[in-house]
Amino acid sequence: MVNAEKIKKDYLQLLQLIEKEVLIDPSVRRYLNYLTKYKDKFIGQDHIPYQLELKEFLRGANRFSDEFTFSDQNTRLIQTLLNRLYEAMGNS
Amino acid sequence: MIRFRQKMMVILLILTSQLAVNCSSDDDLINDGIENSTVWMDDLESSLGKGTKAKLMEWIGAGLDKTKLKEAFSTTSDKADLMEDLENSVSIYHQRVYVKDWDNIPGIEKSDYAPNGLIAGESNPEWSSPDLDLPAVEAANFVDATPVSLPEGSKIYRITGGNPAGGYWTIEKPGSIGDVIGGTAVQPAWNNFSKFYEYQVPKAQTLNVWQGTTARQPIAEGIVNPHLPGGEQQIFVPLVLRDDAFKKLVTEIPLPW
Numbered sequence: 221m222v223n224a225e226k227i228k229k230d231y232l233q234l235l236q237l238i239e240k241e242v243l244i245d246p247s248v249r250r251y252l253n254y255l256t257k258y259k260d261k262f263i264g265q266d267h268i269p270y271q272l273e274l275k276e277f278l279r280g281a282n283r284f285s286d287e288f289t290f291s292d293q294n295t296r297l298i299q300t301l302l303n304r305l306y307e308a309m310g311n312s
Numbered sequence: 313m314i315r316f317r318q319k320m321m322v323i324l325l326i327l328t329s330q331l332a333v334n335c336s337s338d339d340d341l342i343n344d345g346i347e348n349s350t351v352w353m354d355d356l357e358s359s360l361g362k363g364t365k366a367k368l369m370e371w372i373g374a375g376l377d378k379t380k381l382k383e384a385f386s387t388t389s390d391k392a393d394l395m396e397d398l399e400n401s402v403s404i405y406h407q408r409v410y411v412k413d414w415d416n417i418p419g420i421e422k423s424d425y426a427p428n429g430l431i432a433g434e435s436n437p438e439w440s441s442p443d444l445d446l447p448a449v450e451a452a453n454f455v456d457a458t459p460v461s462l463p464e465g466s467k468i469y470r471i472t473g474g475n476p477a478g479g480y481w482t483i484e485k486p487g488s489i490g491d492v493i494g495g496t497a498v499q500p501a502w503n504n505f506s507k508f509y510e511y512q513v514p515k516a517q518t519l520n521v522w523q524g525t526t527a528r529q530p531i532a533e534g535i536v537n538p539h540l541p542g543g544e545q546q547i548f549v550p551l552v553l554r555d556d557a558f559k560k561l562v563t564e565i566p567l568p569w
Contacts, residue, residue, distance in 0.1 A: 247474075250400075257533075276427070280533065282449045284502045287474035299447070299551055306449035310431075 275309035419494020425539030429527035457524035473504035495544030497529035
């Protein structure tokens with residue numbers, strides 16, 4: 221069952237972390253811009269119509285994240301959030 | 313009188329053939345003119361601002377196909393947006409995605425994309441650590457995945473313009489940029505393919521990785537055909553193993569092409 225609030229919370233936390241990373245390394249802005257493309261759909265209340273689209277997007281976003289060096293304190297949580305969001309879309 | 317007529321006929325014939333030659337060469341000139349015309353660039357310079365034409369010429373000089381570029385601008389609904397995308401592209405392969413120059417992006421497959429990755433994460437009980445699992449979002453990048461302990465001396469390779477010590481590597485050196493883009497399904501938007509890295513497993517150590525066939529990827533968001541077929545063997549190094557000791561042993565080597 222979709223938990224829209226949980227998805228929204230995780231997505232916004234992910235954005236916050238990446239915003240912090242941009243302050244450390246401005247080249248990460250490219251990744252932030254990529255992630256925000258689907259902001260409206262992630263923070264919306266109904267993910268079901270976009271479930272497959274968002275799942276595919278998250279798969280790409282995760283693979284794209286491999287090109288960036290994030291700070292030690294945030295890397296693990298960024299990867300965890302990406303995986304959790306991906307799984308949430310798969311289970312919704 | 314007959315001689316006069318014959319002379320006139322010969323003169324007429326010479327004039328006609330000369331006219332035909334002239335017309336033909338005028339046509340060629342017109343065609344060349346159309347081919348080399350930069351009127352469309354001048355128009356873009358007017359609408360998008362000073363320096364636009366110089367940038368377009370620079371990209372064409374670097375290998376971007378002029379006809380495809382012109383076509384892309386003539387068909388887009390937002391020329392400024394396309395220009396911005398081209399300016400922010402990380403490589404010529406990325407630009408070629410925007411102008412749909414598929415023939416000049418190596419390794420791609422001209423058919424519809426359909427996901428073929430694993431649908432769930434993988435775990436290896438023998439490693440007895442969830443930190444070494446292959447998470448679902450990574451498993452989706454594999455058609456099949458096997459846990460492998462690479463012995464000492466094993467070398468792994470990675471092409472990237474970004475993080476030298478990321479998770480995705482190959483056991484074999486890629487032979488061409490098409491092996492990377494198509495074979496390991498790396499979207500041109502993600503990677504500028506500018507650097508080549510190697511890691512060697514140190515003496516008396518092993519490296520636990522997930523190895524398998526690369527799954528398909530779209531060539532870019534929203535594009536179904538063409539796509540990146542995958543098919544090459546790739547490995548994923550779990551995050552927990554990419555520590556400082558690992559990073560120190562990643563060395564840049566010359567590009568293999």
